[in-house]
Amino acid sequence: MDWNTEITKASERISSHIQKTPVLSCTGFGLDFPIQLKLEQVQHTGSFKARGAFNTLLSHDVPEAGLVAASGGNHGAAVAYAAHQLGHRARIYVPEMAGPAKISLIRNSGADLQVVPGAYANAMEQAQAYEAETGAMQVHAYDAPATVAGQGTCFAEWQAQGLEADTLMIAVGGGGLVAGALAWFQRAKKIIAVEPETSCALHAALKEGSPVDVEVSGVAANALGAKRIGQICFDHAREQDITSLTVSDAAITSAQAALWRERRLLVEPAGATALAALTSGAYRPAEGERVAVLLCGGNIAPDPLA
Amino acid sequence: MDWNTEITKASERISSHIQKTPVLSCTGFGLDFPIQLKLEQVQHTGSFKARGAFNTLLSHDVPEAGLVAASGGNHGAAVAYAAHQLGHRARIYVPEMAGPAKISLIRNSGADLQVVPGAYANAMEQAQAYEAETGAMQVHAYDAPATVAGQGTCFAEWQAQGLEADTLMIAVGGGGLVAGALAWFQRAKKIIAVEPETSCALHAALKEGSPVDVEVSGVAANALGAKRIGQICFDHAREQDITSLTVSDAAITSAQAALWRERRLLVEPAGATALAALTSGAYRPAEGERVAVLLCGGNIAPDPLA
Numbered sequence: 001m002d003w004n005t006e007i008t009k010a011s012e013r014i015s016s017h018i019q020k021t022p023v024l025s026c027t028g029f030g031l032d033f034p035i036q037l038k039l040e041q042v043q044h045t046g047s048f049k050a051r052g053a054f055n056t057l058l059s060h061d062v063p064e065a066g067l068v069a070a071s072g073g074n075h076g077a078a079v080a081y082a083a084h085q086l087g088h089r090a091r092i093y094v095p096e097m098a099g100p101a102k103i104s105l106i107r108n109s110g111a112d113l114q115v116v117p118g119a120y121a122n123a124m125e126q127a128q129a130y131e132a133e134t135g136a137m138q139v140h141a142y143d144a145p146a147t148v149a150g151q152g153t154c155f156a157e158w159q160a161q162g163l164e165a166d167t168l169m170i171a172v173g174g175g176g177l178v179a180g181a182l183a184w185f186q187r188a189k190k191i192i193a194v195e196p197e198t199s200c201a202l203h204a205a206l207k208e209g210s211p212v213d214v215e216v217s218g219v220a221a222n223a224l225g226a227k228r229i230g231q232i233c234f235d236h237a238r239e240q241d242i243t244s245l246t247v248s249d250a251a252i253t254s255a256q257a258a259l260w261r262e263r264r265l266l267v268e269p270a271g272a273t274a275l276a277a278l279t280s281g282a283y284r285p286a287e288g289e290r291v292a293v294l295l296c297g298g299n300i301a302p303d304p305l306a
Numbered sequence: 307m308d309w310n311t312e313i314t315k316a317s318e319r320i321s322s323h324i325q326k327t328p329v330l331s332c333t334g335f336g337l338d339f340p341i342q343l344k345l346e347q348v349q350h351t352g353s354f355k356a357r358g359a360f361n362t363l364l365s366h367d368v369p370e371a372g373l374v375a376a377s378g379g380n381h382g383a384a385v386a387y388a389a390h391q392l393g394h395r396a397r398i399y400v401p402e403m404a405g406p407a408k409i410s411l412i413r414n415s416g417a418d419l420q421v422v423p424g425a426y427a428n429a430m431e432q433a434q435a436y437e438a439e440t441g442a443m444q445v446h447a448y449d450a451p452a453t454v455a456g457q458g459t460c461f462a463e464w465q466a467q468g469l470e471a472d473t474l475m476i477a478v479g480g481g482g483l484v485a486g487a488l489a490w491f492q493r494a495k496k497i498i499a500v501e502p503e504t505s506c507a508l509h510a511a512l513k514e515g516s517p518v519d520v521e522v523s524g525v526a527a528n529a530l531g532a533k534r535i536g537q538i539c540f541d542h543a544r545e546q547d548i549t550s551l552t553v554s555d556a557a558i559t560s561a562q563a564a565l566w567r568e569r570r571l572l573v574e575p576a577g578a579t580a581l582a583a584l585t586s587g588a589y590r591p592a593e594g595e596r597v598a599v600l601l602c603g604g605n606i607a608p609d610p611l612a
Contacts, residue, residue: 019330019569022328022329024326024327024348025326026325042330042569042571256611257611260611263325264347264352264572264573266570266572266610266611299570300610300611304610305572305606
């Protein structure tokens with residue numbers, strides 16, 4: 001697949017539907033080097049997922065039965081929003097662990113929401129059954145070319161905004177976002193994949209030599225808790241021999257607190273996971289290495305203004 | 307005074323000490339036109355006040371007795387932070403109404419903090435007494451040329467970032483920020499001054515023909531609750547015959563909620579006050595008029611991550 005062409009086409013396709021997200025260069029967080037942040041949490045529905053959702057819907061013929069998706073929350077919210085904007089029906093399956101913020105986000109979009117006991121994998125089972133039964137189109141959260149190309153637009157956009165970095169820190173759940181980065185940059189940047197110790201499907205897959213099932217838990221599990229890494233992500237990661245790191249829940253919540261305390265940026269734990277690899281010292285850049293960090297989501301609970 | 311020169315000098319003086327803040331263009335908030343936002347709440351200490359504080363400290367000889375300031379909270383936090391960064395002592399007087407977020411921000415900066423019963427004016431009395439007694443240098447929150455020139459750097463920066471707007475919406479408390487805008491743009495942009503109905507010192511002054519004392523209360527009072535508009539601001543506002551509007555507390559909290567719900571930007575009520583003039587319909591731009599909104603502060607209480 002010619003990923004550069006796919007991502008460039010995706011950028012054109014979705015440009016009028018997505019929010020171009022700001023970047024800022026800053027110091028702080030206890031680091032002795034500056035970093036550049038991209039504030040993707042200000043994207044529609046509070047995460048990068050809107051990119052993949054719009055790209056999928058706009059590059060396929062959506063059947064009368066509409067759309068179906070399984071999601072830890074952010075993908076479901078994105079599909080529900082994109083479906084509403086484009087006039088399609090959507091049924092979204094989320095696990096209970098999605099939490100009240102994400103569940104209410106999806107409910108408010110007008111989608112047909114189904115809350116499923118258990119974890120992401122259980123929601124996915126039901127979504128697949130619904131797809132088979134109704135002919136609704138499945139919008140995969142991370143392991144589909146249109147999803148990956150959509151997430152890749154985030155990096156095409158960042159590059160056009162003048163990204164000056166040698167190294168990008170990216171949080172990984174099912175791997176759609178980091179696959180988009182690997183597909184876009186094709187070794188032009190060093191990509192550091194960061195996962196929670198308690199939800200590290202990519203890390204485990206790279207260690208085992210192929211995708212394997214992992215247990216998922218922890219503070220970022222409702223966003224990063226994929227049981228098995230996507231094949232597209234795994235193939236890119238293995239081919240490019242990327243650096244895969246894990247961070248503790250304590251490191252994640254500490255980075256999340258620092259983003260609020262020092263920059264008034266309020267993100268969910270997943271949104272602070274990439275930064276946590278720097279603030280915890282899990283990744284130490286070389287002298288002069290320019291580092292950029294993607295803040296990927298901001299759907300915290302409870303509502304901070306409630 | 308040659309404000310263009312003063313603000314340009316201030317920009318150079320403070321550039322290594324302040325955070326360049328991002329801008330984003332977006333739609334939403336129930337508006338049928340796009341707006342450009344500048345996210346000044348990500349500034350050091352969570353508001354634009356750091357600009358005026360650094361400019362004041364860096365353009366004066368600070369006495370051995372150090373600095374003194376009275377503040378509703380944000381200015382005090384900025385002076386405390388700048389003093390700490392530059393190695394000066396600082397005593398900060400805040401009224402109880404500053405609230406726990408701002409009081410803890412100042413306390414954590416290492417300043418000598420004095421919490422005073424009553425409102426801003428009471429804190430100011432004590433700050434003046436301390437100045438007279440010790441020879442400490444008073445850093446005025448809004449009505450001093452170095453403060454106004456410092457706040458003006460926000461607009462010089464925005465212009466250099468490619469501001470494309472006919473009209474700027476700016477919240478007003480004591481008037482330092484809007485004076486900086488008026489001093490910088492000198493009629494090149496239409497400036498809309500927005501105040502809470504319950505704290506509207508500029509609005510009252512323009513009506514009366516000179517600064518007058520007003521009562522202050524409401525959700526944004528700990529940031530915008532100046533009892534009397536600064537003379538520098540008043541002179542600029544009268545000379546340029548600016549538009550002065552007021553908004554209700556309900557309009558402010560509604561705009562604040564919309565910023566979080568739609569863009570995951572969490573600001574304090576004062577930070578949403580300028581936007582509230584648009585979302586409430588208090589200001590309706592003409593067809594094709596390009597509107598920009600400054601988000602000026604993000605120090606909400608309670609801590610959203612507590």
